[in-house]
Amino acid sequence: xxxxxxxxxxxxxxxxxxxxxxxxxxxxxxxxxxxxxxxxxxxxxxxxxxxxxxxxxxxxxxxxxxxxxxxxxxxxxxxxxxxxxxxxxxxxxxxxxxxxxxxxxxxxxxxxxxxxxxxxxxxxxxxxxxxxxxxxxxxxxxxxxxxxxxxxxxxxxxxxxxxxxxxxxxxxxxxxxxxxxxxxxxxxx
Amino acid sequence: xxxxxxxxxxxxxxxxxxxxxxxxxxxxxxxxxxxxxxxxxxxxxxxxxxxxxxxxxxxxxxxxxxxxxxxxxxxxxxxxxxxxxxxxxxxxxxxxxxxxxxxxxx
Numbered sequence: 370x371x372x373x374x375x376x377x378x379x380x381x382x383x384x385x386x387x388x389x390x391x392x393x394x395x396x397x398x399x400x401x402x403x404x405x406x407x408x409x410x411x412x413x414x415x416x417x418x419x420x421x422x423x424x425x426x427x428x429x430x431x432x433x434x435x436x437x438x439x440x441x442x443x444x445x446x447x448x449x450x451x452x453x454x455x456x457x458x459x460x461x462x463x464x465x466x467x468x469x470x471x472x473x474x475x476x477x478x479x480x481x482x483x484x485x486x487x488x489x490x491x492x493x494x495x496x497x498x499x500x501x502x503x504x505x506x507x508x509x510x511x512x513x514x515x516x517x518x519x520x521x522x523x524x525x526x527x528x529x530x531x532x533x534x535x536x537x538x539x540x541x542x543x544x545x546x547x548x549x550x551x552x553x554x555x556x557x558x
Numbered sequence: 559x560x561x562x563x564x565x566x567x568x569x570x571x572x573x574x575x576x577x578x579x580x581x582x583x584x585x586x587x588x589x590x591x592x593x594x595x596x597x598x599x600x601x602x603x604x605x606x607x608x609x610x611x612x613x614x615x616x617x618x619x620x621x622x623x624x625x626x627x628x629x630x631x632x633x634x635x636x637x638x639x640x641x642x643x644x645x646x647x648x649x650x651x652x653x654x655x656x657x658x659x660x661x662x663x664x
Contacts (some may be wrong), residue, residue, distance in 0.1 A: 378625045385625075385632040392635040408643035422636055429629045436622055466640045473633045478568075480626055505616060516630060527637060530646065530653055555643065 425473035
């Protein structure tokens with residue numbers, strides 16, 4: 370069943386799509402000197418590219434938090450927690466790309482928490498769960514976990530590439546609500 | 559389950575599954591039958607509403623997931639663009655940079 374996307378979510382998708390298109394249009398993946406020059410040109414000419422990408426990521430975060438079936442206070446706490454996580458993940462050596470990837474890690478974490486909350490509610494409900502419904506939430510949780518893993522690996526990898534051997538080897542995942550993250554993983558084993 | 563016409567008359571029957579068989583049970587009193595019928599209708603309507611809201615909710619979660627995927631893909635594109643601009647290239651699915659004959663890789 371397809372529903373009309375909410376205006377805020379649609380705005381986020383449109384802006385993300387536009388940025389993606391702009392990057393795809395210059396075809397840089399062959400990494401030739403010309404492609405490198407095209408990439409540099411695009412980045413110089415679009416100085417607000419980073420700002421736009423932060424806005425897209427922040428917009429997505431707001432949409433997820435607003436969609437939560439929780440009180441205003443809980444939503445506010447989630448917003449503050451996201452801010453804290455971003456600050457804790459940021460190091461002095463991080464540039465704009467790392468900052469964007471930190472936003473992705475936090476977004477993936479919120480998504481994982483949200484899906485895990487419903488997964489737990491569905492599977493611990495007294496009325497039981499149908500196979501189809503169970504599969505739906507199982508798939509959603511798997512995807513959310515995969516995205517969280519990918520986001521953390523991306524950040525660690527980019528740091529290692531851009532900051533060299535001095536970059537922290539591991540991401541300090543202890544700053545996340547570790548219990549919640551590990552229970553989301555353990556619950557399905 | 560519900561009103562059934564038998565031998566020209568209208569009678570109310572409830573259906574119950576016992577093992578592999580479905581057993582019909584006649585509801586004798588008319589008042590009870592009417593009450594039971596409206597009660598069952600209400601339950602059915604409630605279930606319909608619940609089913610519809612669950613479907614709508616699932617669709618919303620799918621839309622949120624799609625939005626996130628779009629944002630992740632955007633971040634991935636920007637990461638690739640930046641790394642290429644900084645002189646990296648991909649070799650066998652790993653990023654490398656040639657630096658004074660030395661190769662950094664992850």
